[in-house]
Amino acid sequence: MEGQIDAARQALSSRKTTQYGFVSYSTIPSAHIVAKTNKGKHIQGTSVFLATRPSDILWKNLAIPKPRRKTNRIIGNLLFFLLTIAWTVPNALIATFVTNLYNLGVFWPAFGAELNRNPKLWAVLQGFLGPIILALFFLLLPTVMRRLTAWSGALTKSEREKSVTHKLYFFLYQPIEGVADGSVLNNILIFTLFGIVWGFIAQVYSVQTATGNTQSLWQSIQDYHILDNISHAIIQTSSFWIMYLIAR
Numbered sequence: 001m002e003g004q005i006d007a008a009r010q011a012l013s014s015r016k017t018t019q020y021g022f023v024s025y026s027t028i029p030s031a032h033i034v035a036k037t038n039k040g041k042h043i044q045g046t047s048v049f050l051a052t053r054p055s056d057i058l059w060k061n062l063a064i065p066k067p068r069r070k071t072n073r074i075i076g077n078l079l080f081f082l083l084t085i086a087w088t089v090p091n092a093l094i095a096t097f098v099t100n101l102y103n104l105g106v107f108w109p110a111f112g113a114e115l116n117r118n119p120k121l122w123a124v125l126q127g128f129l130g131p132i133i134l135a136l137f138f139l140l141l142p143t144v145m146r147r148l149t150a151w152s153g154a155l156t157k158s159e160r161e162k163s164v165t166h167k168l169y170f171f172l173y174q175p176i177e178g179v180a181d182g183s184v185l186n187n188i189l190i191f192t193l194f195g196i197v198w199g200f201i202a203q204v205y206s207v208q209t210a211t212g213n214t215q216s217l218w219q220s221i222q223d224y225h226i227l228d229n230i231s232h233a234i235i236q237t238s239s240f241w242i243m244y245l246i247a248r
Helices: 001-012 029-037 067-087 089-096 101-107 109-117 119-150 155-174 183-210 215-221 227-248
Strands: none
Touching: 067 089, 067 155, 089 119, 089 215, 101 109, 101 119, 109 119, 119 155, 183 227
């Protein structure tokens, strides 16, 4: 055994060095004292902290240099920010068309005829389609965020999961100052507002088409009972949220 240890020590000089290492102590309190004493000091550029379980370590990320890890973290946060913004587009499309298929039928006569031919079938599909799409998306989202966080340089699985939890909370609820639950912004306003606006456009378009564009656009807008139709649009959207909560 001593011969094997000596041979291993002699072979260290021929191996490529790493930027990390592990030190073991005879007692657990000794390790805690050293970690606490050197916390935040970074002597000669080192960072000393208690090691986690070996199974919790992302070993590939330990070899990533600090400058590269910082760059990856910045890029990863930027990609997540762009994903959060880009989500408003499919969110608006789902609110506009999936939760109310008749909005699509207004501009697609053939599909509108099919809706009128089988209203019960399409009513069932309309009730389940939107929540299922969102549920599938939110099943895939944590996986995407885990890979993105690991690529950003997380050293442990615990650190990765903590970051994913923060990202999911921000993505789903987006807490903003003065609002206890930011989901009002991401879900109610964006989702419901787009459905209301598109319902208004579809109604005006239907009136213009029915009158052969003889009625002025301003008159069509004035004839649109905005408060009544907003209330109706909110009621239509509420059925989606009921099904979405059940799906979650």
